[in-house]
Amino acid sequence: MIAGWEDIRAEVLRRIRVRDWPPGALIPTEEALAGEFGCARATVNRALRDLAEAGVLERRRKAGTRVAMLPVRKATLDIPVIRQEVEARGQAHAFRLLSAREEVPPVPVASRMGLAPGARLWWVETLHLADGRPFVHETRWLNPAVLPQPLPDFGKVSANEWLVAHVSYTTGDIAFSAEGADGREADVLGVAPGTALFITERSTWTAEAPITFVRLAHAPGYRVQTMV
Amino acid sequence: MIAGWEDIRAEVLRRIRVRDWPPGALIPTEEALAGEFGCARATVNRALRDLAEAGVLERRRKAGTRVAMLPVRKATLDIPVIRQEVEARGQAHAFRLLSAREEVPPVPVASRMGLAPGARLWWVETLHLADGRPFVHETRWLNPAVLPQPLPDFGKVSANEWLVAHVSYTTGDIAFSAEGADGREADVLGVAPGTALFITERSTWTAEAPITFVRLAHAPGYRVQTMV
């Protein structure tokens, strides 16, 4: 019996799929499974922990392990740098800096970044191109107080890439939504105003201070896709 | 030094953040770190493996472990059942079955499901309501060949929930996009045609056969959000 932890995970998953162990059911203990599969408990633990992380199992000390009742499936998506995203489609990436200036952000942006109204930020507007055609319109607020100085020329270096290269790993959140193109977006992306656009909004933080808030308005046809 | 694997992970992450170990740098071997932290190699392995899964580190046998150059950040999002999603907002969930019949799917759907053109499927159209207001328009193709019979009355049980409860854990893929509302969607959701809608498309498979393909057209204002 060649039982690596992945084999055990597969077997457990199989039993769940064929409803040997239906949703909500308590499955045998790690010790019992280790006995059955003829391996160490640690190996079973590895397999079950992995399934629990994927949302298939729910584990609690002493209570045991049960099959998740409502499988809140977890999809993981990669958030690549825009250049990589374009190149992964086999297209050539380029970008144009449309504007960059110091400015006081509108109140909703300031509040979303957790800043007092009136704080001065950098505003950078970029259009990314795939094979010369508009791909995504990037509007970004940067907090100069927490960035390494001096800021580079964002006409030469994409703000997107400069940040991941020069600002250390951070936390943040991402939101996806759909909005009709406003006048500026329609103009820049070359679509009719009101056209449905896929919007990504991301804010990034160090431990304490906000670093950047970016809004990406993707050209029509853009999809975010992932396997589950 | 009370060093559990989470402490080690935190310390490694700290060193990356303060650029002790800048992007691309090779970090010490597991053995060296184990010596430094005064713990077993397995414990260091656990910590580093976790960071690698998160996309912060890249590990290769013999080559060693290095800090990811371009941090392809991985966001994980939960895909709950629609009822849970509505209730999580503190709203009351209800749904209305708009139509359910046997039908031959259009070619794009059949091909996306990997079925020969002409296969007969079930077509179910549902409107989900949050506090009585349109929330999402669900159009779903079901493959009766692989479903437990008899199919229930989808006017009483939401197809969404019946599937997660009665069809075992499966694989599939999800795609998000933005589209203008077509006539039917505009009508059902009570918006103007062409309004930007957030679209979720999901296909689900057993090991071999397609189970269902569903398209969710969300009412304006819908967002998918996640922390990174």
Add this chain to the structure above:
DNA sequence: AGTGATATTATGTCTGCACATAATCCGAGC
């Protein structure tokens, strides 16, 4: 019946060791 201390139990984590595996390094041979 209710309540609180205690025993029990399943998972969580760690150790120390071993061998497997993959990738690089490096030298022999051409």
Add this chain to the structure above:
DNA sequence: GCTCGGATTATGTGCAGACATAATATCACT
């Protein structure tokens, strides 16, 4: 200089045993 193949090495995985932790179960006592 080049290629091929073996030595080296860092990570991947496994095992047996141990203790920690959290949650449940039980039982004595009020």
